[in-house]
Amino acid sequence: MGLSEFELIERYFSSGTIRREDVLVGIGDDAALLQVLPDHDVVSAMKTLVEGVHFERGAKPQALGHRVLAIALSRLAATGATPAWVTLSLALPEADAAWLARFSAAFTALAQRYQVQLVGGDTVCGPLSITVVASGFVPRGQALQRGGARAGDLIYVTGTLGEAGLALLAERGAVHLPQKLRAKFRARLDQPQPRVAEAQALRHLATAATDLPNGLEQGLGELLDASAVGATLYLRELPLLPETTAWLPAAGGPKFALHAGGDYELCLTIPAKHQAAAEAAFSTLDCGCTWIGMVETTPGLRCVLEDGSLNTLR
Amino acid sequence: MGLSEFELIERYFSSGTIRREDVLVGIGDDAALLQVLPDHDVVSAMKTLVEGVHFERGAKPQALGHRVLAIALSRLAATGATPAWVTLSLALPEADAAWLARFSAAFTALAQRYQVQLVGGDTVCGPLSITVVASGFVPRGQALQRGGARAGDLIYVTGTLGEAGLALLAERGAVHLPQKLRAKFRARLDQPQPRVAEAQALRHLATAATDLPNGLEQGLGELLDASAVGATLYLRELPLLPETTAWLPAAGGPKFALHAGGDYELCLTIPAKHQAAAEAAFSTLDCGCTWIGMVETTPGLRCVLEDGSLNTLR
Numbered sequence: 101m102g103l104s105e106f107e108l109i110e111r112y113f114s115s116g117t118i119r120r121e122d123v124l125v126g127i128g129d130d131a132a133l134l135q136v137l138p139d140h141d142v143v144s145a146m147k148t149l150v151e152g153v154h155f156e157r158g159a160k161p162q163a164l165g166h167r168v169l170a171i172a173l174s175r176l177a178a179t180g181a182t183p184a185w186v187t188l189s190l191a192l193p194e195a196d197a198a199w200l201a202r203f204s205a206a207f208t209a210l211a212q213r214y215q216v217q218l219v220g221g222d223t224v225c226g227p228l229s230i231t232v233v234a235s236g237f238v239p240r241g242q243a244l245q246r247g248g249a250r251a252g253d254l255i256y257v258t259g260t261l262g263e264a265g266l267a268l269l270a271e272r273g274a275v276h277l278p279q280k281l282r283a284k285f286r287a288r289l290d291q292p293q294p295r296v297a298e299a300q301a302l303r304h305l306a307t308a309a310t311d312l313p314n315g316l317e318q319g320l321g322e323l324l325d326a327s328a329v330g331a332t333l334y335l336r337e338l339p340l341l342p343e344t345t346a347w348l349p350a351a352g353g354p355k356f357a358l359h360a361g362g363d364y365e366l367c368l369t370i371p372a373k374h375q376a377a378a379e380a381a382f383s384t385l386d387c388g389c390t391w392i393g394m395v396e397t398t399p400g401l402r403c404v405l406e407d408g409s410l411n412t413l414r
Numbered sequence: 415m416g417l418s419e420f421e422l423i424e425r426y427f428s429s430g431t432i433r434r435e436d437v438l439v440g441i442g443d444d445a446a447l448l449q450v451l452p453d454h455d456v457v458s459a460m461k462t463l464v465e466g467v468h469f470e471r472g473a474k475p476q477a478l479g480h481r482v483l484a485i486a487l488s489r490l491a492a493t494g495a496t497p498a499w500v501t502l503s504l505a506l507p508e509a510d511a512a513w514l515a516r517f518s519a520a521f522t523a524l525a526q527r528y529q530v531q532l533v534g535g536d537t538v539c540g541p542l543s544i545t546v547v548a549s550g551f552v553p554r555g556q557a558l559q560r561g562g563a564r565a566g567d568l569i570y571v572t573g574t575l576g577e578a579g580l581a582l583l584a585e586r587g588a589v590h591l592p593q594k595l596r597a598k599f600r601a602r603l604d605q606p607q608p609r610v611a612e613a614q615a616l617r618h619l620a621t622a623a624t625d626l627p628n629g630l631e632q633g634l635g636e637l638l639d640a641s642a643v644g645a646t647l648y649l650r651e652l653p654l655l656p657e658t659t660a661w662l663p664a665a666g667g668p669k670f671a672l673h674a675g676g677d678y679e680l681c682l683t684i685p686a687k688h689q690a691a692a693e694a695a696f697s698t699l700d701c702g703c704t705w706i707g708m709v710e711t712t713p714g715l716r717c718v719l720e721d722g723s724l725n726t727l728r
Binding site: 130141231 | 438439442443444445446447448449450452454455456457458459460461462463464465466467468489490492493495499501502503505533534535536538539540541543545547549552554557559560561624625640
């Protein structure tokens with residue numbers, strides 16, 4: 101490509117990125133140099149998106165710039181970490197100035213919102229793909245993991261489920277949403293909101309957490325496996341928008357919201373003794389947080405359907 | 415691909431990776447959780463290699479597994495950091511078990527040699543490309559950067575230059591090396607040795623450092639620009655193997671070793687007052703370290719040729 105790595109980064113990313121005090125050396129040197137608060141640990145999550153696999157050819161660069169960073173921040177959020185630093189590797193077939201301007205504008209806008217500084221990366225020629233490593237910190241011993249859930253814990257999920265999944269079905273022509281609803285759900289798919297503040301607010305109360313890139317059933321399943329416990333969910337408790345509920349039959353039935361991915365909500369487990377404190381904390385969250393089931397000693401994941409029957413999910 | 419991300423990582427990487435005490439959560443959770451020593455800073459370097467761009471189609475996976483990690487560790491080494499943690503993103507057209515077994519064996523062997531733990535990553539379907547983020551730590555305030563060189567500093571380079579460049583020329587058919595020499599130089603190209611111990615031994619003496627992926631002229635040039643100084647090099651002082659010297663005419667002349675990249679040596683600047691201490695430290699290094707020139711106030715990079723004439727490089 102015509103521009104050197106540094107020229108590219110300087111032109112499109114450097115001006116838009118914030119300057120954190122804990123970044124001693126950022127873009128432009130051999131490596132980033134970062135200062136970590138005393139008594140804090142570092143948390144780091146990596147995500148790659150490939151054209152033709154994770155997004156369609158010709159996908160809008162502004163959607164990609166937001167999405168790839170949001171997905172990495174979402175993984176970080178699941179630990180309760182405060183995001184701080186990001187590195188970005190861009191493989192581009194050519195140095196397309198208009199593409200880069202839009203990608204970097206969306207990327208840096210989201211980075212600013214979460215006070216994340218772009219501290220380094222790599223820019224190479226190749227089939228379009230994007231790798232982000234988001235890092236941050238958490239007070240020592242307070243990081244949430246998948247493996248901490250205990251029998252008797254209450255299971256909660258942030259926000260609402262199923263909208264991104266319906267948007268995907270609409271893109272594929274499998275459901276025919278009205279134009280306005282399709283745009284609303286599509287925004288959910290393109291612009292996931294990492295639940296950073298939510299996890300931080302619940303960090304001291306939860307025993308385990310994970311985000312849900314591939315839907316509730318898979319994400320919660322992995323959390324239960326890591327914790328060596330099982331659970332029962334209540335399908336009627338799942339947080340769905342009324343518009344989502346209306347389109348469930350077209351999407352294959354009421355269990356659709358269990359499988360639908362891309363919403364990037366968090367699933368958390370909270371001991372019963374912290375229920376009141378957690379629900380008080382939820383009331384301060386914009387996105388809300390809903391009780392959906394219970395952790396149990398019996399392995400596996402079960403779901404009570406709307407007719408009261410019990411269905412084994414895994 | 416047939417195997418899930420976790421299955422892939424578990425099968426090929428997890429068993430080979432070391433377990434560091436400062437890794438609280440590694441592969442398999444949403445994010446890595448790392449403990450940083452008190453009064454140390456974190457250093458992080460990212461590198462992407464793309465098939466058809468940075469390596470030929472059909473390149474040996476064992477060479478790639480070594481090379482991509484070595485390149486990232488080399489960038490880290492330039493700061494004087496102690497490498498500790500690595501994340502790996504693999505985009506693969508298919509889950510080729512034989513390819514993965516060889517790639518991971520070489521990757522984990524090099525990681526073990528430097529006591530680096532694979533703590534996370536991503537595995538996706540896509541055109542073959544590899545992204546590595548190597549991270550480590552350095553005592554607070556002791557990280558080497560490009561921008562610290564001062565007029566009067568002595569310029570040193572580790573090891574020897576030009577072998578990887580000659581190997582590349584040989585691969586392209588531009589020079590015709592004897593078989594044995596070609597294999598020797600090719601090993602240098604395929605298996606760069608990050609100068610980790612060397613930079614640590616010189617960290618307290620050097621004012622600036624960088625590694626040389628694109629050759630001495632470019633690497634030193636960037637270091638001088640970052641430091642707002644210039645330099646004069648002495649061509650006859652460049653550390654070359656006798657076999658390299660013998661093939662310089664075929665490679666385009668004596669200045670070849672200035673431009674040739676891929677050796678991943680370090681270039682360091684050392685104040686004259688530390689010369690004796692530095693040379694004592696060099697004597698403990700396997701690869702050696704050679705004086706090649708002086709930092710000067712006049713911007714630009716000059717080279718005294720073997721006939722004594724002065725040549726402006728940049």
